[in-house]
Amino acid sequence: MHDDHAPRGAADGCDSCAVAAESRRRFLRDAAVMVAGTLAALTAAPVSAAALDTRFVRAVASTDETKSYAIPATDAVNIDRDESVIVARYQGKVYVFSLACPHQNTALQWDSDVQEFRCPKHHSTYTPDGIFIDGRATRSMDRFAVKHTGANVVADLDQLYREDEDPDLWKAAFITL
Numbered sequence: 001m002h003d004d005h006a007p008r009g010a011a012d013g014c015d016s017c018a019v020a021a022e023s024r025r026r027f028l029r030d031a032a033v034m035v036a037g038t039l040a041a042l043t044a045a046p047v048s049a050a051a052l053d054t055r056f057v058r059a060v061a062s063t064d065e066t067k068s069y070a071i072p073a074t075d076a077v078n079i080d081r082d083e084s085v086i087v088a089r090y091q092g093k094v095y096v097f098s099l100a101c102p103h104q105n106t107a108l109q110w111d112s113d114v115q116e117f118r119c120p121k122h123h124s125t126y127t128p129d130g131i132f133i134d135g136r137a138t139r140s141m142d143r144f145a146v147k148h149t150g151a152n153v154v155a156d157l158d159q160l161y162r163e164d165e166d167p168d169l170w171k172a173a174f175i176t177l
């Protein structure tokens, strides 16, 4: 007796059912290959650089013009709010930036979620080494002249370089570790 709830032809092995079953098998096999490929791509993806820590610091020594900061032990963004200065260690180099956004001098912030500097006023963004990415600003973050002295980076706060006005000095304003 025929079961009215069974798919038509299920009991007697119709050709169309065999085709449907084969299509389903092929689909499942192709899907499995796609998932395996995606997992392999994710596993093979390069490991991104470690996230930069951020903290507030003060100069360890100073003169009328200079401020000395301890070189961070690892990649980091340190902010001296008293002097409106950012000390950033990034990929073997140390930079000392003005905290002021180059657009209209708003204090920049470090966005640890995306590992960028961000201006809260008009949302200009910059890489950890101060390169302009996007927004209303028209240049990268301003850099102070720096030198390496022992375990410190010494910034000359009288020598602030702008990328558009002093491109060569701006490019050279970092120390290499």
Ligand code: FES
Residues within 6 Å of the ligand: 101, 102, 103, 104, 105, 106, 119, 120, 121, 122, 123, 124, 135, 136, 137
């Ligand atoms: S003040 Fe920073 S983008 Fe305008």
